Amino acid sequence: MQKKIEIISKSSTSSVVDLPPVFRTPVRSDLISFVHKNVALNKRQPYAVNPNAGKNYSAEGWGTGRAVARVARIKGSGTRRAGQGAFANFCRGGHMAHPTNVRRRWQRKTPLNMRRLVTAMGISASAVAPIVESRGHRISGLKSIPLVVDNEMLQDVKKTKDAVKFLVELGLTEEMDKTKEVFIKSGKGKMRNRRYKVKKGPLIVYDKEICTKAFRNVQGVDMCRVDDLNVLELCPGGQPGRLVIWMKDAFVKLHDLFGDLENEANLKAGFLLTEGIASGDDIERIFHSCEVQAFIDEPCLIDKPKLVKNVKEIEKLNPYLSLIN
Structure with a gap:
């Protein structure tokens, strides 16, 4: 028997929807971390130092017999710079050792089915309350998760204040207070448009176009189409358990996107969900059981x-x- 999920709506009568089979996918944190690391590397921009950096000097070695190192030395006289070492990485103003170049292997290839499976794991982890709470989300004001909202509730949301009111009505007041805390990062990232560290809030997943501009200025809140779900949105930092607010149409579409345990997905050719073989994951209890010890x-x-x-x-x-012998 499939589990029923209550839909939050404006009307007094409540409606329910079946829980898609993708939420039964077993969660593997090691696989999520591996795929997240590889996918995140694909956003890197190549960088390198100037090939001629540290080499724009008129310098020549003095050879042997002067009881000094054979490193190249600045020519000329009359200044303190004359006679000083040049070019080498241990010299002042010299080139760096093993200089960076743009021919480095910047991107990483990850199998398509592995990326799809990890996305399914991220969706499954978003419905487990202990995993969501362990990630730092404040869900004490929610009745249950996954949180499914009727599309009619977002029809009147046009401005940022309406978006904040909508989130407060769902019971996410503590979550919004958490995302308001902003910290200044340490290191040189402050100079490179990464000055502030903002905590992740809820992720709103939709199918049909809604007023995304209303949530654009709400700190910590992200929006994503259900067709574009990926491990970067569902598992920021490689840690599963993102708090997700599902629109009703997006929640229903999950069955077509990921299929079930017996049939392949309609919208993802060749993809089949996996199911946990072991009924329990307590390895110590299984090892000390009478059946194994026998x-x-x-x-x-x-x-x-x-x-x-x-x-x-x-x-x-x-x-x-x-x-004796």
């Missing part, structure tokens, strides 16, 4: 004596051995 031999804790072959050592153990 097939395991008892460990031998008695130390086996070492075989002594040296004649002198044998005589020490048995002095009368020489008399």
Whole structure:
């Protein structure tokens, strides 16, 4: 029997919708972290130092016989710079060791089905309350998750104040207060348009176009089409458990996007969901169970004596051995 999810709407009568099979996907944090790292690398922009940096000097080595290093030295006289070392990476103003170049392998290839599977894992983790809370989201004001909202509730949301009011009505007051806290980063990222560290808030997933501009200026809130869901949105930092607000049409479309355990997805050719083989993940309890211990031999804790072959050592153990022989 499929689980029913209540839809939040303006009307007094509540409606329900079936929980898509994608929410039964087992979550593997190691696989999520691996795919997130590879996908995030694809956004990098190539950078390199100037190939001639540290080499624009008139310098020449003095050769041997002067009791000084054979590094190239600045020509000329009359200044303190004359005679100083140049070019080498250990010299002042010299080039760097192993300079960077734009021919580096910047991007990483990740199998398509692996990316799809990790996206399904991120969706599944968003419906587990302990995982969502462990990620730092404040969901004490919510009745249950996943949070499914009727599309009619966003018809009147045109401005930012309407968007904030909508989130407060859902019970996300503590979540909004959390995202207001802004910290200044350490390091040189402050100079490179990464000055502030903003905490992640809820992710609003929709199918049909809604007023996205109303939520654009709400701090920590992101919006994404259900067709464009990826591990970067569902698992920021490679950590699953993003708080997701589903629009009704997007929630229903998950069945067509990811299919079920028996049939392939309609919109993703060749993709089939996986199901956990083990009913429990407590490995220690499984190992110490009677069924497993019945097939395991008892460990031998008695130390086996070492075989002594040296004649002198044998005589020490048995002095009368020489008399017998």
